[in-house]
Amino acid sequence: MRKFLIDTDTASDDAVAMCMALRHPDIDVVGFTVVAGNVPLAQAVQNALYTVELCGENTPVYVGHGRPMLRDLGTAQDVHGEDGMGDIGLPLSGRTPAEGWAPEVIVDTIRQNPGEITLVAIGPLTNLAAAILWAPDIAEKVERVVIMGGTGEHGPGNVSPTAEFNFWVDPEAVSVVLRSGMPLEFVGWDISIESAVVTNERQEQLRALGELGSFSVDIQATLQGFAWEETRLAGPDFPDPIAMAHAIDPAPATMEHLGVDIAVGVEPMRGTMIVDHYGFAQLPKNVNVVTHYPEDAFFAMLTDLLR
Ligand code: RIB
Numbered sequence: 001m002r003k004f005l006i007d008t009d010t011a012s013d014d015a016v017a018m019c020m021a022l023r024h025p026d027i028d029v030v031g032f033t034v035v036a037g038n039v040p041l042a043q044a045v046q047n048a049l050y051t052v053e054l055c056g057e058n059t060p061v062y063v064g065h066g067r068p069m070l071r072d073l074g075t076a077q078d079v080h081g082e083d084g085m086g087d088i089g090l091p092l093s094g095r096t097p098a099e100g101w102a103p104e105v106i107v108d109t110i111r112q113n114p115g116e117i118t119l120v121a122i123g124p125l126t127n128l129a130a131a132i133l134w135a136p137d138i139a140e141k142v143e144r145v146v147i148m149g150g151t152g153e154h155g156p157g158n159v160s161p162t163a164e165f166n167f168w169v170d171p172e173a174v175s176v177v178l179r180s181g182m183p184l185e186f187v188g189w190d191i192s193i194e195s196a197v198v199t200n201e202r203q204e205q206l207r208a209l210g211e212l213g214s215f216s217v218d219i220q221a222t223l224q225g226f227a228w229e230e231t232r233l234a235g236p237d238f239p240d241p242i243a244m245a246h247a248i249d250p251a252p253a254t255m256e257h258l259g260v261d262i263a264v265g266v267e268p269m270r271g272t273m274i275v276d277h278y279g280f281a282q283l284p285k286n287v288n289v290v291t292h293y294p295e296d297a298f299f300a301m302l303t304d305l306l307r
C-alpha cells in the first residue's frame with residue numbers, strides 16, 4: 001500500500017480527485033488536510049467530510065489555514081458555486097473534522113513515515129508552506145510531492161492572463177515550497193485543458209458508472225457554466241483529478257526538470273509561474289514539470305476508480 005496525504009481546498013474537482021485516491025486498492029489515504037481557496041475554510045472542511053462519507057470511508061479530515069500567508073483570501077465560488085459543489089443542494093454541513101492542525105499533521109505524518117509519504121496538494125499551498133517553515137527537515141523525508149498548480153511550460157492562466165488559481169491565491173506560499181528542496185512534481189492547468197476536459201460524451205460515460213460517476217458530474221454544475229462562458233472549453237475540466245492520476249501513476253506522463261520561480265506582488269504578475277527554459281536567470285532546476293499526460297490514460301483510470 002502506498003501512503004498518500006492530500007491537501008485540498010475541497011470543491012467540485014477536488015472531490016473527484018479525493019474519490020480516486022480513496023477508491024484505489026493500492027493507496028492508503030492517511031488523511032486530508034484542508035486549506036481555504038475555492039471556498040472559505042469551513043465550507044471546504046464540510047465538503048471534504050461529505051466526500052469521505054460518500055466514499056464509505058472514515059479517513060480523518062484536518063483543519064488548516066483559513067487565508068493566505070500575507071493576503072486576503074480570494075475564492076473561486078464564481079467558478080465552483082457558493083458551496084463549491086455546484087450549489088445543487090447537497091447536505092454539506094454538520095460533520096466534525098478530526099483533532100489536529102493541518103501543518104502539524106503534515107510534519108508529523110512525514111516524520112513518522114520517512115520515505116513513504118506521497119504528498120498531493122490540490123489547493124493553495126498555505127498549509128504546505130507553514131509546515132516547511134516550521135520543519136524544513138520534511139523536505140528530505142517526503143517521498144514525492146505532487147502539486148496541481150501553475151501553468152506548466154507555457155500555458156494560459158485561469159484567474160489572470162498568466163496565473164493559475166492555486167498559485168494566484170498564495171504566491172508567497174509557492175515561493176516557500178519552491179525553495180524548500182522538496183521533490184516537486186507540478187501538474188499545471190495546461191495539462192487539464194489538454195487532457196481532462198469532460199465533454200458531454202465523457203459525462204454520459206461517467207454517469208453510467210453509477211452513484212460516484214453521477215456525483216462527479218452533478219457537482220460540476222457551476223464549473224460547466226464557467227467553461228462555456230469564460231474558457232470556451234467543451235466542458236468542465238478536471239485539474240485536480242488529472243493531477244491525482246499522475247500521483248497514482250506517473251508512468252504515462254512526460255516531464256521536464258526545469259528551473260521554476262513564482263511572481264509575488266501585484267497584478268498583472270501576481271501568481272505567474274516563471275519557467276527558466278534557457279537558464280537566463282540561472283534558476284536551480286527545482287521542479288519536474290509535467291508537460292504531457294495522455295487523455296485516454298487519465299479517463300481510463302478515472303472510469304476504473306469511479307465504477
Ligand atoms: O486552477 C485549478 C485549481 O484551482 C484546482 O485545484 C481547482 O480546484 C482550484 O482550486
Ligand code: CA
Binds near residue numbers: 010014038122
Ligand atoms: Ca483544488
